[in-house]
Amino acid sequence: MTPLVFLVLMFASVPIALVLALTAMWYVQESGNIVLYDSFAQQVFAGIENYGLLAIPLFILTGELMNEGGMTQRLVRAARVFVGGFRGGLAYINLLANMFMAAIIGSAASQIAVMSRAMVPAMVKEGYDPGFAAATTAAGGLLAPVIPPSMLFVIYGVLAQLPIGDMFIAGIIPGLILSVAFFVVIALVGFTQNFPKGEWMTLGAAALALRDALPAVLIPVAIVGGIIFGIATPTESAAVASLIAFAVGWGIYREIRPGQLGKLFVRTATNSSLVIFMIAAANVFGWVVVYEELPQKLAAFITTLTENPFLFLLIVNLCLLVVGMLIDGIAALILVTPILLPIAMNSYDISPFQFGVVISLNLVLGLLTPPVGVGLYIASAMSGVRPFQIFGALWPFLLAVSVVLILLSYFPALSTALI
Known part of the structure; x- marks a missing residue:
């Protein structure tokens, strides 16, 4: 009866946190072991008594400060220095800027929202198909779950009782592979769509763009470098990153005012509380x-x-593709990790780091696939392009992600070599 209650609540669109809590309460009541209610509140609080969870609100705050502090536009201009002169240069700029942003924001949905506002109008203005422009931006958001820092990795690390810093390191090679796969997709699509030719920046303009972006680049360097070299824990790195983001936005770029911090803190607290609950x-x-x-x-x-x-892992991938289409990625990760991770480790001797990378990337695909497809609707709302027009241009990127998932499933070393 308990599984039936779970399914009914979930398909009745009850918030997933309440589905989980109410299902547990129903189980206690159905079992007749009412004494378990005495431990219920203790179990709730035990779930969040983890130092690593502090990284979630700090990374969200870093993203908020970066958005308000004018760092996005400067990172886009810096990306233009490296790839702007190629045919289809703005598409490459979009993807490279998404790589920078993934190393700062850590949330695919937030990244899609930020980059859709910044990049889609610019690409359409230069002659790109609106659907492809929005699809490239949405696909770039898929880098957020694997390029550190990643909110999904923080949550998975807490659930799996793994060092979050090691989870971040496990995502470096998969993130680079996925980025290369997306660059290949853009190149292949460019052959058929005759992308506009880009222009290289002059030496002076390039130097100016790199100089302006240098303070913003300190943020991912502080996060990833602090973890890799053992200087700071992920939570401490997130705190340092948020402090740098404020200092850069206020003291250097002068686009953040102390009076804005109240609204930023409220948004951070609201978004963080949803995840932590x-x-x-x-x-x-x-x-x-x-x-x-x-x-x-x-x-x-x-x-x-x-x-x-x-x-x-192939069976798990197929099942999770369906799950991710129906349930938010964070909620799905919270649901499946306690069930599938023990099987992967005990029955198949699969590294928990490899498993975490695979299921995190898999589940975030649900952001871009109907019927839920929250990322699709975010990209549509921010760009004004119809969701199915975006999805029609998105399939080469989804195919690339599928190939990368197969590689990550077959070669454990891609996730574990740096740990």
Whole structure:
């Protein structure tokens, strides 16, 4: 009966955090073991008693400060220095700027919103198809879950009890591979669509653009460098990054005023609380999963289908593609990690870092695929392009992501080599 309650609540569009908490309460009531209610609140708070979770509001705050501080436009101009002269240069600029942004924001939805406002009108003005312009921007948002810092990696690290810094490092090679795959897609599409020819910046303009962007580049350097060299934890790096973002936006670019901070803090607190409440509810749900021995039962079933780790990951990828189409990526990650991770580790000896990278990239695809496709609607709202026009131009990028997912599933070293 408990699984039925879960499905009914979920398809009734009840917020996923309430679905998880109410399902757990129903299980306690149905089991007749009412004494478990005494531990209910304790389990809720235990889910968020993790120092690593502080990184979530700090990374969100960094993104808010960066958006208000004028760093986006300066990073776009810096990207023009490196790829602006190629045919289709603005499409490459879009993707390169998305790489910079992924190393700062860490949230695919936020990145799509920011970059759609900045890049789609500029590409359309230079003669690009509006659908392709919006699709390139939306696809660039898929870099956020794998290029550190990643909000999904923070949440997965907490759920899997892994060092978040190591999860960030595990995403570096996959993020670079995905970026290269997207560059190849743009080049191939350019052959058929005859992209506008770009223009290289003059030496003086290029030097000026790089100089203006240099303070903004300090943010990803502080985040990734601090973690890789062991100078700071991910949470400490996020705090330093937010401080740098404020200092740069206020003291150097002069586009942030201290009076704006109140609104920024409110937006940060609102967005962070939604995520953290889901994690708290997920801990209670995981408590139910353990009592029901769901991972063991599912493992017994899946191992009858295959004993090959690669085939297991292919099955997981196919299932999660469907899940990601129906449920938000963060919510889906919170749901599936307690169930599937023990199976991957215990039955197939799959590295938890490889598994985390694969399912994080897989689930974020749901941002761009109907029927939910939140990222599609964000890109549409920010650019004025119809969602299905965007989706029609998006399929080469989705195909590239599928190929990268297969590579990450087959070669564990792509995720674990740097750890």
